[in-house]
Amino acid sequence: MRLSDIGPIGQQAVLPAAAAMHVAAGPVWSEDYCGGAWLLTRYDDVAMALRDPRFSVRRAARWINSGLAAVDGRAAMSPAQVQFKRVFARSLLFVDGRAHRRLRAVVQVGFKPGDLQRQTPFIATMADRLIARIETDRVGEFDFVQAFARPLPALVIANLLGIAGLVPDAFIDWASDLAAFIGSPTPDVRQTRAAQQALADMCDFFAQVMATPDAIAADGLLARIVDARQAHRLTAIEALAQCCTLLFAGYETTRNLLGNGLLALLRHPAQWAALKASPQGLPAAVREMLRYDSPVQYTGRRLVADIELNGQRMKRGDLAILHIGAANHDAQRFSDPGRFDIRRAEGNHLSFGHGPHVCLGAALTQLEAEIAFTALMRVMPELRLGAAAPVWQDNSAYRALQHLSIGTRSQSHA
Template sequence: MPVQWSSAHCGGAWIISGYDEVAHALRDPRFSVRRAARWINSGLGLHTADSHAQLRFKRIFSRSLLFLDGRAHRRLRGILQPGFKPAQLAQLAPVISRLTDALIDDIAKDGSARKGFDFVSRFARPLPAQVIASLMGLPARGPQAFIDWAADLATFIGSPTPDTALTEAAQQAMQALCDYFAEVLQTPTQLDPHGLAVRLLEAQQQQAITQVELLAQCSTLLFAGYETTRNLLGNGLLALLRHPEQWAALQAHPQGLRNAVREMLRYDSPVQYTGRRLLDDVELHGQLLRRGELAILHIGQANHDERRFSDAGRFDISRDEGMHLSFGQGPHVCLGAALTQMEAEIAFGALMRAFPTLALGNEPPIWQPAGAYRALQGLALVF
């Protein structure tokens, strides 16, 4: 059933899994993303009093672009959008190529890597963090701790019911991020004048955004851009290497990279589902969803809807059956979709050229615990 009630999920929720039904919900303004406070509270424990850190954590998250609807969402998105226009991304392409080549060179020059290396830690994790830092125009591409901070926030966001440990780790990561950005933004001369950080700082000076909104968007850009792209790189390469005929076909015809990346996103979506709260009663596929209820929009299952994609469980880089839902639709369609697509195309192209004999190692892939993100923790490779 494309729409069904589950009492086991998040204390009770509508699971929407059909392609058309998920696409409809993503576009329907009655499905609201403003759910941060109730969701964050679930990890604090019933008897835990709000501390200053917890209150600040809620405040920052609730002002993130990810959890705002309506005018507030449109205002913040309008400030950020110019940084993701084609002309801006075209300027970033050579930077991504240089970062990619540097990571590949480190692997290629490491004699022990020929016997096996972990793709996630050596490539999939560092590249997106470095790219986002470059997009934002941060000095020296940001601190090394960026990856850990982003990972802690993504783990928290990806959990349907974050426990106290996950929540506290995310709080500490958010505090560290806010402290870092607050310090860096005090001296804008060390920032790239064309980066998103300067754009946000100018918006604050013009009173278009508040200090809290400024810090919230900086933090959001980091972990949202990092997590989606790193999972695409890991999941996509695993799919290619598990289907060596597809890997060989792509090597023979690298001009098919754009379509191949789209199929990677459809086949094993980096974001498996997203949540919404009903602002009003909605009838969907014969079911009545009532105001205040939680809806889980299962993007991963929608991308495998046999009504939309023929033989949907088959990985086929030549597939041409329309767009997946991995970047969403409607007002909350992923702001960095074009950047993620471009980054993956550059990365996979460089990997094919540098390591034509790349193959899976003897150790099986290690997955992170199931949640909103489909994420590899380790992927052993040889070349």
């Protein structure tokens, strides 16, 4: 089975990528991902694998090697390639067990409820400023992704880290190059080289910032990472890896949620009207946006032990693709899963993962989206889809809009 056989993916999709997806009793073997992988699509199977230590996140080496081999074949890796592999392999995303708990203990302090609530005024201010800029600059329709969904999460994660105003404009391009590499089932030469350069530039940026601690906000997360490095709780490469992970992951998921969520609301006018009439329902609405059109469609795991699942023998060393988007549309878990329903109350989606690797920034993403949609409903309540069709990025793992044309009803009557 090919990934494209499961359901519409990427820019060809009109419905959510998982909406027309067949949730197999699997796992099902596919040759599409790094030479072959098991696809898990049922909610219960994906949830189990996300929390089961036999499904290891330590898959970075083989996956990155496949991309590097495409660049240089069997030739020795350059210093830049070695650095690329070392940073990825030490990211919180790709370590298990004791190492994962140690790294998570350092960075999770910035995501405690009190720390996040202190971000609320900043998020609200930035959302209002972006909307004011849109209102001032636009003539006719505007691109919501470029004008709002891209800049807001970049500003927020930079402020959380304590480096507001320091992150270069090139960051969004770095994030895009990394997302293209991570989201490719088989990274090609161009994607690998672009991601390698993006990660190197990101590491150089953080190395320079950490070398000038006076530029870092004392109460920011980066200051705590620097303290952990000085206390020898992190190595230098681990500190860089976590900084890059936080900046990238904190941006990508939220940006996709904002775009996908607004598109879902505007494609369902009755739901949009109901939310404006009862804005107190926004937390549940954001959760439904995450379930309906998951910003991250799948994640990977490497088996560290043989396991039998639904009659299939999965062997140690096999790669498993946990299809979050499909699990969130499993009819055994959600009634009429292809229906967008902001009042849905049927338990948890898996868009932030599950188990020990549940997304560290889940609460921040939820908070950011609630503040953003509150501001949009208050200032621009007559939003409507523009004339141009939405344009999706061509990426299997990240469900991301490249462009979303938006107007207002008042314009349509002008």
